[in-house]
Amino acid sequence: MKTSTTTEPPEATRLRDACVDQLKADEVIVSPAVETVMRRVPRHAFALHASLGDAYSPYAAVITKTGENGVQLSSVSAPQIQAMMLEQAQLKRGDRVLEIGSGGLNAAYLAELVGEEANVTTVDIDPEVTDRARRLLDAHGYTGIRVVTADAAEPIPELGEVDVILVTVGAWDIPPVWIDQLGPAGRLVVPLRMRGLTRSVAFQRVIDAHGGHLESTTSLVCGFVPMQGSDQHDETQILVNGTPEIALRFDDGAPADPHLLDNAVRTPRVERWTGVTVALGEPFSGLQMHLAIDLPGFCVMSVDPQLDTGLVSPRHKGFSPAAVDGDTFAYVTTRRTPDEQRAEFGVHALGPNADTFADSVVSSVRAWDREHRGAPDPHIRVYPAGTPDDAVFGDRVIEKRHSRISLSWPPA
């Protein structure tokens, strides 16, 4: 039925197998079903214009569309991201699936996994993307997959109830229609942005006294192009000192006055070290999530390398957890320990209250180390906006337009 991979260049087969082998070794692919489909479907045929090497690079997306301001709008997601989300979705034969964000490739994987092309609908807001997806799917024999052009934050025409919704675009909120379209035991896998940090969260639908909510089963670090359309949510950017050298990006709760930090860099930088260390290469995404929830003015700092005058010196110029308190800001950085074996977290603060604010960010890092380090990721629940406080379980609640998202940390 499908295009045979026996007629493809031997190099494509070799690279695809190497890619899958790598993802198995890294424990991204864990199920035989996902392994089989990723070995079977010719990824390079859906990543037009990419070299075979780029198409099969395990951790790299192939960008297919970039907007006027350089923002990436569409891509064939990286094999690692596709495998990770397919594993999170736990698909079974016969499941009915809605994929949000098309490209063709992932829809082909979904059809192979559920065993029935007619059970798969893929939707994209961009007609150029759906045209290409339709063409590529047809060319490779997946004619039964339904491809729809629509804003997926709105009801999809003629879509009945589905068992799984797999969202392959970065969402800031959960539009109510996603929950309405899910069957009673439905699953939703979505790259969800919470306070500027994106996690691919697998949710299970749970019926409760107020109708229902979503409970997370897994949550993993990821990055995605942002959602467009009626549910688009743009971050707010504040420029420190009024110049583009240092930008602070707020997902919510940005200071109303964009010039609040214009004078912050006129006072000397305060530097504190926390004594909290991690082994080199040890992941610490839980610390970022802890800071995002614990610090009221949490934001993400980036430094333009072309304009960098050294006012700030984070370890990672593109992305550092940061926070603002009035006219003062601080960011978290790292330095190598004297034996070069570990990295220690530190806090740099600038502004009139730099001393006090640095201390409170240091306390937050130490609280993570004491209370949450080594614990599983926070449990995430999504309730409809308007759910009363006493029906919302969790340590902290993030308010969105359609939902109240609660997070709670299991004990370490």
Ligand SMILES: C[S@@+](CC[C@H](N)C(=O)[O-])C[C@H]1O[C@@H](n2cnc3c(N)ncnc32)[C@H](O)[C@@H]1O
């Ligand atoms: C990362 S790409 C999808 C990748 C694809 N699933 C694959 O096979 O690799 C994300 C897509 O989401 C689409 N998108 C953005 N906002 C959307 C919306 N509101 N409704 C539907 N699609 C949307 C973009 O046009 C883009 O093509």
